[in-house]
Amino acid sequence: MLFKDSIAALSSGHLPSGVAIVRISGSDVRFAIETISGKLPRPRQAHYGPLHGGSGDLIDHGLTLFFPGPNSFTGEDCGEFQVHGGRAVVSALLAEIGKMRGFRLAQAGEFTRRAFLNGKIDLLEAEALADLVNAETEAQRQFAVMNSNGAQSELYSGWRRRLIHARAMIEAEMDFADESDVPGSISNQVWQDVDVLSDEVERHAEGYGRAEMIRDGFDVVILGAPNAGKSSLLNALLRREAAIVTDEPGTTRDLVEAVLDLDGIKVRITDTAGLREPAGRVEAIGIARARERASTADLVVYLEDMNSGEASIEAPEGVPTMLIGTKLDRKQANAGTRSEPYALEISTVTGENIDILLNLIGQRAREAVGQKGDVLPSRLRHVELLREAIFHMRAALAHPADMLELKAEELRLATDRIGKLSGAVDVEDLLDVIFSQFCIGK
Secondary structure (H helix, E strand, O other): OOOOOEEEEEOOOOOOEEEEEEEEEOOOHHHHHHHHHOOOOOOOOOEEEEEEOOOOOEEEEEEEEEEOOOOOOOOOOEEEEEEEEOHHHHHHHHHHHHHOOOEEEOOOOHHHHHHHHOOOOOHHHHHHHHHHHHOOOHHHHHHHHHHHOOHHHHHHHHHHHHHHHHHHHHHHHHHOOOOOOOOOOHHHHHHHHHHHHHHHHHHHHOOHHHHHHHHHOEEEEEEEOOOOOHHHHHHHHHOOOOOOOOOOOOOOOOOEEEEEEEOOEEEEEEEOOOOOOOOOHHHHHHHHHHHHHHHOOOEEEEEEEOOOOOOOOOOOOOOOEEEEEEOHHHOOOOOOOOOOOOOEEOOOOOOOOHHHHHHHHHHHHHHHHOOOOOOOOOOHHHHHHHHHHHHHHHHHHHOOOOOHHHHHHHHHHHHHHHHHHHOOOOOHHHHHHHHOOOOOOO
């Protein structure tokens, strides 16, 4: 696809930095490179030399690279200037490029959008590139790399081919029912495969929760009575003072959230207000928020002061809960035995068993995320389209056997939904939303 404008952007992140990379793409790239660096380097070979503005003033010395289309990231002529990462240097270079006819600054995600529109990548791979840029943990990186290499695309393309084949066979039976080379029993084979496929797609869609955990984090909420040691535990897990700790009950009134990286998995830890009745007006709001937050958690770590006597557990039903005894350093000899044993006894003062607790949380996170390398739907839009495809496949199966036109139409609609996942059919209404989530220069 030929674009009217050529685009330019800083692609290497925040300034100042040791090196800054300015990326350009479009039909005017060759002119820009020749004007600024004095020559057009050999494709994909770096050239070092002075970089000048249009008036002849020296901007900097740096590397210039040229990637001729269609063998480039965007599919059109691309170039890079690698210069010293000072704000003034980059500003001067971008200003000179911006003065050239046909050039403008790129919008967020515009390089990747051009790559998609030029057929260099599909929509799933574009989204995976966004995930790769934003990856904070090893699990996120591995998940994004797998999808950017086409694992999702390959799976969905295979499903789409099966649906297209099924639809072709049904339409052949409708159009050529009297022909001897089109066996009437083909419907049985087609509908068996559609039935199997709908189950495959449903199992895949159910994996979205695991993908959410990889992307957004395994959600751990700390609950307990006032002064059970919730804020102290948060600080001990983070090894820094993230929450205020005092002897006064009800110090924490709002949610305090922090993030850990446990064995490459993002884990969100949330400290909450102490659960008690009665409570003051402001504290009651904090307690309500604590209960609401815990109801959506992946794991509740419920703390109990082992010296205060056994108390009823107020963790929400249906949420996995780990019961932890606190203040082990002050445990009294006559503390007694709890009717429900603690999963672990800890001390945030001495640090005893804190590492063990971290390992237990990490183990729960690994179990929830599941096997490394599984192909999972990585966006809510994927799940919505998959659910729609399942609906149409099952609608096709439900129609009476003699209503082949309706059954074929349902297969067409299911195929359309699977195609929209990778952008194989029109998704123009989605592009602005998807690519606006990218950083400038990508």
